[in-house]
Every structure is written in C-alpha cells, then in structure tokens.
Amino acid sequence: MAEVRYLHAVNRALADALTADPAVVVFGEDVSEAGGSFGATRGLRGRFGEDRVFDTPISEAAIAGAAVGAALSGLRPVFEIMFMDFTTLVMDAMVNQAAKARFMFGGQSSVPLVMRTPHGGGLGAGPQHSQCLEAWFAHVPGLKVVCPSDPSSAYGLLRAAIEDPNPVVVVENKALYAMKGELPDTPEPMTIGRARTLRTGRDLSFVTYGAAVHTCMAAARDLAAEGIEAEVIDLLSLQPWDFDAVLASVSRTHRLVVVHEAVEAFGPGAEIAARMALDGFDELDAPIMRVGAPFMPVPFSKALEGAYIPSAAAVVNAARRVLA
Amino acid sequence: MTEAPTSPPSDGAANTGARVLGLYRQLLLIRRAEERLITMFADGEVPGFIHLSVGQEAVSVGVMSALGAQDTIASTHRGHGHAIAKGLPLDGFFAELLARDEGLCRGRGGSMHVADMSVGMLGANGIVGAGLSIALGSALAHKRLGREQVAVAFFGDGALAEGLLHECMNMAALWRLPLLFVCENNGWSEFLPSSKQISFALADLARAYGIPHTRIDGNDVVAVADAAADIVGAVRAGGPAVLECMTTRVRGHFEGDAQKYRDPDDLDALGPLDPIRVAALLLAGLGVEDAALKAVADEVESRIEAAVEAARKGHDPDFAAAYADVYSPAEAV
Numbered sequence: 001m002a003e004v005r006y007l008h009a010v011n012r013a014l015a016d017a018l019t020a021d022p023a024v025v026v027f028g029e030d031v032s033e034a035g036g037s038f039g040a041t042r043g044l045r046g047r048f049g050e051d052r053v054f055d056t057p058i059s060e061a062a063i064a065g066a067a068v069g070a071a072l073s074g075l076r077p078v079f080e081i082m083f084m085d086f087t088t089l090v091m092d093a094m095v096n097q098a099a100k101a102r103f104m105f106g107g108q109s110s111v112p113l114v115m116r117t118p119h120g121g122g123l124g125a126g127p128q129h130s131q132c133l134e135a136w137f138a139h140v141p142g143l144k145v146v147c148p149s150d151p152s153s154a155y156g157l158l159r160a161a162i163e164d165p166n167p168v169v170v171v172e173n174k175a176l177y178a179m180k181g182e183l184p185d186t187p188e189p190m191t192i193g194r195a196r197t198l199r200t201g202r203d204l205s206f207v208t209y210g211a212a213v214h215t216c217m218a219a220a221r222d223l224a225a226e227g228i229e230a231e232v233i234d235l236l237s238l239q240p241w242d243f244d245a246v247l248a249s250v251s252r253t254h255r256l257v258v259v260h261e262a263v264e265a266f267g268p269g270a271e272i273a274a275r276m277a278l279d280g281f282d283e284l285d286a287p288i289m290r291v292g293a294p295f296m297p298v299p300f301s302k303a304l305e306g307a308y309i310p311s312a313a314a315v316v317n318a319a320r321r322v323l324a
Numbered sequence: 325m326t327e328a329p330t331s332p333p334s335d336g337a338a339n340t341g342a343r344v345l346g347l348y349r350q351l352l353l354i355r356r357a358e359e360r361l362i363t364m365f366a367d368g369e370v371p372g373f374i375h376l377s378v379g380q381e382a383v384s385v386g387v388m389s390a391l392g393a394q395d396t397i398a399s400t401h402r403g404h405g406h407a408i409a410k411g412l413p414l415d416g417f418f419a420e421l422l423a424r425d426e427g428l429c430r431g432r433g434g435s436m437h438v439a440d441m442s443v444g445m446l447g448a449n450g451i452v453g454a455g456l457s458i459a460l461g462s463a464l465a466h467k468r469l470g471r472e473q474v475a476v477a478f479f480g481d482g483a484l485a486e487g488l489l490h491e492c493m494n495m496a497a498l499w500r501l502p503l504l505f506v507c508e509n510n511g512w513s514e515f516l517p518s519s520k521q522i523s524f525a526l527a528d529l530a531r532a533y534g535i536p537h538t539r540i541d542g543n544d545v546v547a548v549a550d551a552a553a554d555i556v557g558a559v560r561a562g563g564p565a566v567l568e569c570m571t572t573r574v575r576g577h578f579e580g581d582a583q584k585y586r587d588p589d590d591l592d593a594l595g596p597l598d599p600i601r602v603a604a605l606l607l608a609g610l611g612v613e614d615a616a617l618k619a620v621a622d623e624v625e626s627r628i629e630a631a632v633e634a635a636r637k638g639h640d641p642d643f644a645a646a647y648a649d650v651y652s653p654a655e656a657v
C-alpha cells in the first residue's frame with residue numbers, strides 16, 4: 001500500500017488498462033506529447049507509443065464522435081475532455097450516438113468508450129472552467145457516470161469504466177488532483193454502481209460524491225464534537241447510483257442530507273431525494289435536505305467562489321435542520 | 325449543383341454487360357424497395373418519417389460496388405439505398421421499417437436508424453453530419469488495428485454547413501485515415517436550396533484540407549463505380565478522399581412533402597437524369613436484351629414481395645426486451 005496523488009492514480013489506471021488490453025487507446029487535446037493539461041497522461045506516450053496515446057486537434061465534437069465509431073469498430077477508446085465545461089461540444093456524440101447505439105440497433109453493438117473529464121471549482125478558474133455538469137449525463141439512458149473522490153476510487157472506477165462495455169463518463173474533480181491517498185500495490189477495478197460507507201453514524205446520513213465527500217467528512221467531524229454521529233455515504237457512481245445503500249443508511253439514521261458541488265436546482269440530489277421520499281418515506285423522521293451550489297454560474301473571485309461552493313458549515317447547518 | 329462533373333462520363337469501354345447488369349439489379353432493388361415503401365407509408369403501414377433516396381440510387385450502388393463486406397459505412401437520414409447496397413438482408417430491413425421484432429434493430433430504430441454491424445453498416449442517422457465522425461472513428465480503428473479496411477462517410481450537401489464536417493476533414497487528413505467522404509449533392513437541404521446555405525464549393529474545402537476531391541455525375545452508376553474503385557483503392561493504401569456525387573432528389577424531403585417550394589418544370593427535367601434510365605440506356609448500348617432487364621425486374625420484384633410479406637407476418641417488439649437493451653451486460657464487449 002502506497003500513498004499516491006489522485007492524478008497518479010488516474011495515470012496508473014490508464015497505464016494498467018493500456019497494458020491489459022491492446023484495444024485500449026487514449027486520446028485528447030495535449031494528452032500525448034504534453035502528458036495532459038493536468039498531467040494525467042504523463043509518460044504514457046513514452047511507454048505505449050503514439051499509436052495508442054495520441055494528441056488530437058481542438059475538436060471536441062469530432063473527438064467524441066470518433067470515439068463512438070472506434071468503439072463500434074473494435075477499439076476501446078478513452079478520451080479526455082480538458083474541462084467538463086467543454087462537454088457542451090460533445091453532446092451529440094454522447095447523447096444521440098453513444099448512449100443510443102446499443103438500444104436503437106436492437107442490441108447488435110455495445111459502445112465501450114470512456115470520456116474522462118474534470119469538473120469542479122476551487123481553483124478560481126471562472127464560469128467556463130469550473131462547472132459540475134454530471135447531472136446532464138446521468139439523465140441520459142445508456143450512459144453511465146462515475147465520480148471518484150480519492151486516489152483509490154480514481155483508479156478503481158477508471159479501470160471499471162474502461163472494462164465496461166457501455167459508454168461511461170468519468171468525472172474527476174480538478175481540486176482533488178493533488179490529493180494524496182492510499183493505493184494498493186496491485187489495485188483492482190471497482191464495481192460501478194456501488195457506494196461505500198466512509199463513516200458510520202446513528203443520527204443522520206450524508207449522501208454525497210466527488211469533492212463534497214470531503215466537505216461532508218469535515219462536517220461529520222464537527223458534528224461528532226457535539227455528540228452527533230453522521231453517516232457518510234460516498235456514492236462513487238451517479239448512474240447507476242446505489243439505491244440500496246442509500247435506503248439502508250436512511251433506514252438506520254432516519255434523516256437524510258444529500259450534498260454535492262453541482263448546483264442544487266435539478267441536480268443529482270433532486271433525484272436521490274425524490275426516490276427516498278417515495279421508497280424511504282416510512283423510514284424518514286424529517287424532510288430530506290439538499291445542499292448544493294446556488295443557482296448561479298461559478299464565479300471567479302476567491303471571495304465569491306468560496307461562498308459558492310457548499311461548505312462544511314452549510315452541511316452542518318443542514319444537519320441541524322433535519323435534526324431539529 | 326450546376327457545376328460540371330470533373331471526371332468524364334463513363335464511355336462504357338471497360339464495361340461488360342454482366343457488370344452493368346449487376347449494378348442495374350442493385351439500382352432496381354433500391355428503387356422498387358422504396359416504391360413499395362411509398363405505398364405502404366401512404367397506407368399507414370410504415371410509421372414515423374421516411375426520407376427516400378429515389379433518384380440517388382447510383383451513389384449507393386456505385387460506391388458500395390467498390391467496398392468489401394469488412395469495410396464500414398456510416399449513413400444519413402436518407403439511408404435506405406446505402407443500407408440495401410451494403411448488403412443487409414431485405415427481410416430484416418422491411419421488418420425494421422414496419423417496427424417488427426424481427427427487424428434488424430428489433431423495431432427500435434426504424435428508417436432513420438437502420439444498422440447491420442455484420443455487414444459493416446454502422447447505422448443510418450437522425451442527426452445531420454453525425455455519421456461523419458462515426459466513420460472517422462471507424463477509419464481510426466481500421467488503421468490502429470492494422471486492418472486493410474476503409475470507412476465511408478455518406479453525407480448530404482446540407483451537412484457541409486455543419487462544423488463537424490470541418491473537424492473530421494482536418495483530422496482525417498492530419499492522421500491519413502482510410503476514410504472516404506461521399507457527398508450526395510442533390511442541391512437541397514430540406515426545403516431550401518443549398519445555394520442559399522453554403523458559401524463555398526466542396527472542392528475548395530477539400531483543397532484547403534489537402535484532401536483529393538473528385539466530382540462526378542452521381543446519376544451514372546458506372547461513373548460512380550469506376551470513380552469509387554479508383555478512389556477506394558487509394559484510400560485503402562492510406563489517406564482520405566472526397567467523392568462528390570452530383571445527384572437528384574426526386575421525392576420530397578420526407579415522404580408526404582408535396583414540394584410546393586419546387587418548380588414543377590425542374591422536377592420534370594429530372595426524368596432524363598434518372599439513374600435507372602441512364603443505366604438501361606447503357607445496357608442497350610452494350611447489347612443487353614430487354615429480356616434480361618425484365619428478368620432482373622421480376623427477380624427484384626419477387627424478392628421485395630417476399631420480404632414485405634415476411635415483415636407483415638412479424639411481431640410487435642417486447643417492451644421488457646427493449647428495456648433490457650439500454651445497457652450492455654458486463655460480459656459484452
């Protein structure tokens with residue numbers, strides 16, 4: 001077991017996938033010679049060659065569309081979209097082509113492609129380089145969406161995504177890239193759709209994913225100082241999401257707060273809250289709370305961005321409200 | 325549309341009656357299949373939208389005559405001709421258009437999404453231009469996997485205005501992919517003439533990307549087949565090319581479109597350009613007897629009739645089976 005950075009875990013997953021399966025190719029803007037805008041693909045070209053790790057022009061729509069055609073023709077493409085904000089340009093390929101091909105062709109084909117892309121704020125990157133748009137993709141039947149929150153899940157979910165026969169969107173959080181955490185010496189792919197319990201507690205459940213996991217852990221520590229024990233469920237995967245794990249947690253704690261960095265309105269929390277309000281109704285002792293970003297673009301100024309991204313204090317406040 | 329072809333019309337010198345008769349058979353198969361769809365659509369038997377390729381069959385037949393079963397194509401909303409010429413089974417084709425479980429796509433795609441991976445037909449497409457990048461990726465796979473196969477992207481002149489075409493031409497040229505761009509230039513995109521939408525000539529665009537461009541009479545199946553044979557050979561050896569086929573859309577944009585926006589005289593003028601008529605004249609010149617043409621017509625007619633009858637006997641698709649196909653199971657690749 002070694003301590004590695006999140007970014008290193010991504011890199012290791014790509015390297016191991018390239019080693020495991022000759023059909024895997026990695027491409028995107030600046031991923032080959034430069035090793036990625038954030039460095040996630042550093043060194044891969046040297047090890048696997050330009051035929052398997054290659055740079056593309058700045059053509060997001062064609063990159064994603066080519067991934068669909070390549071996946072239909074025998075490759076397992078993994079492409080990077082430099083910032084999740086730029087996935088606006090890949091929507092046709094992902095939504096109308098990749099997501100539908102299996103279904104609309106009567107099950108003839110699978111589309112084993114992976115789109116890796118970083119979301120999230122915290123770097124002062126402004127309104128067009130910080131958005132969390134995962135709900136768009138989670139809304140589309142045929143796509144899977146995973147959101148790793150630490151190095152081991154960054155590795156395990158990316159490997160799983162590459163092995164999956166379906167189109168999978170891997171949403172990394174750029175503020176986590178430098179984060180350190182444990183990675184086993186021989187790490188394994190995870191199972192997509194399975195949440196993990198990072199902390200158990202009897203009083204309420206935080207259900208969360210991505211960078212907000214750490215916000216929830218901090219909030220849980222603050223609450224523990226007052227004798228309130230919060231459970232923290234890291235979803236890891238948004239589509240599919242682990243309904244059973246969330247319901248089991250709500251059945252233990254009877255109070256639920258869903259937390260994410262994406263804007264609250266129409267966000268992933270809305271889906272989880274609605275499902276729990278229906279199927280977990282008998283277990284709930286309080287209304288479900290959501291904590292997400294306000295309904296505004298991600299601002300540039302540190303002062304504004306700091307107020308924008310859900311804080312541990314905001315999560316604690318929500319906890320107090322469901323406990324009141 | 326008004327520009328002259330850059331290659332000469334076929335002179336028939338290299339043609340044998342048997343070769344042209346083979347092409348003629350394919351033309352007729354597509355034409356009769358679509359004519360069958362016209363009546364079945366009017367009778368309410370074919371649901372949804374259908375976009376017919378009547379008048380454009382020579383492009384499908386000519387290009388496909390130069391391809392092998394392992395070569396791949398990505399098609400358009402007007403894809404019946406591409407599909408049939410690529411060799412997908414007629415029974416499955418009609419069953420799909422009639423939304424039957426026996427359809428190639430089990431009644432989930434219909435006219436605009438017919439696909440048959442087993443013959444390299446990667447799908448018709450409801451999104452203008454989308455097939456371009458799918459063919460690009462398929463060509464990329466052919467190259468990376470060391471296969472000597474080509475991919476073909478069919479697109480209409482309306483797609484010239486889509487940014488995706490420009491991205492794909494750049495990438496194909498940059499990476500020297502075995503990708504053939506086939507533009508079916510019928511002068512129309514929906515209800516507007518392309519002259520009101522496109523500010524450039526495809527030849528100039530291709531030149532800008534350093535991709536060889538050939539413009540031909542897309543209603544002359546032999547001209548298309550000859551050009552395609554040459555060009556596909558070069559594409560297979562490495563590098564993209566553009567084949568622009570000047571052709572004619574005879575029916576409306578979709579079936580049911582009365583074409584009020586079109587001058588009836590212009591439509592009448594299309595008669596002599598009919599690819600089937602052009603091919604029949606050539607066959608006569610090659611000394612092929614009317615009886616041979618009649619035999620082909622009878623054979624085509626009975627194949628279509630059998631496929632239609634089989635499709636009519638098909639079943640409604642099962643909802644649970646459709647739901648189960650949204651995602652591939654883990655073991656699938």
Ligand SMILES: Cc1ncc(C[n+]2csc(CCOP(=O)(O)OP(=O)(O)O)c2C)c(N)n1
Nearest residue numbers: 402450451452480481482483510512513514
């Ligand atoms: C992205 C997109 N925009 C618009 C449409 C609606 N539409 C369908 S076919 C068509 C015209 C296409 O013209 P062209 O590519 O020349 O093909 P043709 O119909 O002439 O065969 C349009 C606008 C669409 N299907 N997809």
